[in-house]
Amino acid sequence: MKFLLLLGAVASLNGCRFWYKPVKVANAIGEEKTVLSGDTVRVHREARFEVYGPTPEAVYDGYEQMNRAYRAFERYFGSPAPRIAAVLSVDSMVPFDVATLRGFRDRGFTVMRYVRPRGFRQPQRYGTIAYGGVLWPLAPTAARTMLALFAQSQLQLDGYRSDTTALEKYPAWFRAAMIHLIGEGGLPLQDLEYLREKRGGMMPLRELLVFQRSPASDSLFDPSRRNDADEASRLIGAESTAFARFLVEKEGPVVLGRFARGYLSGRSLTDLLAELNNLPHELPELETRFKLWLDNRET
Secondary structure, rough: OOOHHHHHHHHHHOOOOOOOOOOOOOOOOOOEEEEEEEEEEEEEEOOEEEEEEEEHHHHHHHHHHHHHHHHHHHHHHOOOOOOEEEEOOOOOEEEOOOOHHHHHHOOOEEEEEEEEOOOOOOOOOOOOOOOOOOOOEEEHHHHHHHHHHHHHHHHOOOOOOOOOOOOOOOOHHHHHHHHHHHHOOOOOOOHHHHHOOOOHOOOOOHOOOOOOOOOOHHHHHHHHHHHOOOOOHHHHHHHHHHHHHHHHHHHHOOOOOOOOOOHHHOOOOOHHOOOOOOOOOHHHHHHHHHHHHHHHOOO
């Protein structure tokens, strides 16, 4: 006791008057409960997004995924991300009643339903590796939803438009790249290694950047489903993501937001490339620079 008093006196003499005091967490993520269409679920609410799930671990994991996706979206688009209420289900979706959906809409949230992938095994214990953004990989789905909502806000569409209709405004490469960059947020090493291995199968940029494909199959671009995707989807996703990372490194992150707005306003690829500040505007020269970057990029 005397020793502690002595330490306190010394700290005061040195001008240090701050003592550590534990602060009670009023609302730990995933601990709060609520009723959703008659079912009791766990919830985390904040101004940007909400996460609903069957267990505290699911909600915390969803929070980690959504938080990363929101930060990535705002980095690339330079504007706040659309407000989403992510509802996590173990193996099926129970339809929401009209009052529940109206309640979300009145508070400015769009509902995103997410079912845990088949084959998922609930771990017996949660550790630093198995808990905190890896058990419920919903960020790629959130990225796709954000892109659709962003398109609807920019186009000011009247009435309901499906996500597929809105996403058709972006070419396939851009959707694939944003699903990876917003949805995964990890190091590009895995995609780069795959591209180097499959170098002969890569699309020329003149084809990749105008390639059209139905958004209905975009789930195959989900990086958490790499092992389920066919080789063509895997290659398009990897090449698109690598090219997007190349643009970001050379032009800054908001270049992707400029591309998104350009696509939605109907601008041509030639017009979009003409706005690049540090890269060639012609496709042959741009492709040469991209492949040099691809060969020399380490991580």
